[in-house]
Amino acid sequence: MREADININRVDWVTVLIYFALVLIGWFNIYAAVYDGQVDKSIFDFSINSGKQLVWIGTAIALIIVIMAADYRLFENLAIPLYIFFLILLVITPFVGKEVNGQVLSIGVGSFRIQPGEFAKFATALALAKFMERPTFDLSKPNFQLRAFAVLLLPVVLIILQPDTGTAMVYFSMLIMFYREGLPQKYYILGIGLIALVLLALGIENNLYLVAAVVVIVGILIAIGKKTPQRIIAFTAIGIGLIAFIYSLDFVVSKLPVHQQNRIMVLFNPDLDPLGVGWNVTQSKIAIGSGGLAGKGYLQGTQTKFDFVPEQHTDFIFCTLGEEFGWLGSLVVIALFVTLLTRLVIMAERQKNRFSRIYGYCVVSILMFHFMINIAMTIGLFPVVGIPLPFFSYGGSSLWSFTILLFIFIKMDSSRALQLGRMG
Structure with missing residues (x-):
């Protein structure tokens, strides 16, 4: 009981409260996304996404208790x-697995x-933290770099084969x-x-301009230094x-699935086919822009209510x-995410062993990547790659995985007084 009491007292309750605030706000927004104003269904109705999400939230709480x-x-x-x-x-x-839209993800x-x-x-x-926790592990040396990258890239390769480029990108976060270590x-x-x-x-239609720039820069670098043959x-x-590399990009892009090529084209030309490949991003920006300073009010969004934005x-x-x-509402949610990430960095730095610190920075990296890319995607600053907003987007796998990711670290942090000092 004494150990349990110490752990409870050391739980970072600010982080826990931010988690539940984001989950709750997300749940209400999931209901708003499926509410059409015509069929009066309760937010608790299990036949719609908000009701299903409530089940995932309940099971996520059970996972938190277990962790x-x-x-x-x-976990180590x-x-x-x-x-x-x-x-x-x-x-x-x-x-x-089950194939959906050409992908086998589940x-x-x-x-x-x-x-x-x-x-x-x-x-x-966890594997990276376990692999890199030894005091002798030195990321400045090539042999250790190769081993760490092998651990990181193995799941990336397998996910790309599904193919799921968006999820694969997250691992590079x-x-x-790696930089911290x-x-x-x-x-x-x-x-x-x-x-x-x-x-x-x-982004530049004529690659000759870019090639000319490379030639000029290389020429300047050669001219300003010692003119040795080497x-x-x-x-x-x-x-x-x-x-x-520049000329190979066109070939690489041409080998991507058509929908991914279209997303890249829309990024550099937002007005390209606004009724086709650019529909998602165009409607998303209209929805966000139409909210103005204080928004239209809960369940009053016309873009939302009439299904203008797919996968909303x-x-x-x-x-x-x-x-x-x-x-204002967007600012509040962004502030919650920024506060959460800041708390996690503080928690990572106060760990007493390298394993917990490394894992903590992985948590920060993954959540920050999802947060930044998802929002950038909805406002047209990044291609649409299927990145959910942590704790916010609908989906059991998403909520469960983020919950497990976060609360394993919260548990580590709450037990830091019991950890052996193995910092590197």
């Missing part, structure tokens, strides 16, 4: 077995189905944790540079590689909030 009652060392001991278990599920999903029996790709996030975070900055500079190059290559050869090779209860749930509660 908080467990020994904090259990199960890290590798859980990782292997979900890898196996990812392997078999394309063969036994497995299960009857109406009960889960998405292994969602649950593999916390399993991968854990590179934030010592991965050299040069990799991030290179990555940001390549992303910028990709955006420029996709330096000239190295920069020339880099320039040739970048030019080849899942990926586009934020536009329901924007339309009915306006800029």
Whole structure:
């Protein structure tokens, strides 16, 4: 009882309250997204999404109780077995899963189905924490980098095969944790540079302008430094590689599924086919913009009520909030997410062992990626990739996986006084 009392007293209740606030607000918005103003169905009606979500919320609370009652060392001991278990599920999903819109994402029996790709996030975070917790593990050394990237990329490859590009992208958010644990900055500079190059290559119609810019920059770099043969050869090779990379993008994009090509095109040309491929984003922006400062009022959203925005209860749930509660309501929810992420960073830094700190930063990375990309997606700043808003969007797999991800860390934090000091 003494240990349980210590743990309860050390629970970060601010984080817990923010979680329940987001879940509750999300639940009301899910009801608003399915409410049409004609059929008077209660928010508790199990035949509509809000009623079904209430069941998921109830089971999520049960999961919280189980996690908080467990020994904090259990998650460290199960890290590798859980990782292997979900890898196996990812392997078999394309063969036994249910196909929806050309994707095989879920497995299960009857109406009960889960998405292994969602649950593999916390399993991968635990595995990385277990793998990297040793004091001798040094991310500045190439051999350790290769091992860590192997753990991270294995589920990514399996998820891409489903194919589910959006979920696969989430795993790369854990590179934030890699940075905290010592991965050299040069990799991030290179990555940001390549992303910028990709955006420029996709956004500029004539690649000759971009190629000319690369040639000029490489020429300047050669001119301002020592003109040794090795330096000239190295920069020339880099320039040739970048030019080849630019022209290879068109080929890579052409091999993507048609719907993904369309989403990329809409990102750079929002007015392209507003009644077709650009419909989702166009209607989402109209819904958010029409909310104004204070919104139209709960259950009064016309874009929402008349189903102008597809998937509004899942990926586009934020536009329901924007339309009915306006800029002020959106600001409140964004403030809750920012406060949650800030609390999690503070919690990660106060951990007494490396395992908990690494896992904590994985939690921060995953939640921040979902939060930022989902909102950017609804306002047209990012392609539509099927990223749910944590604790907010409709769906059992989504709510369960985020709940497990968060409360494992809350449990670790509440038990930090009992942890062995193994910081690195």
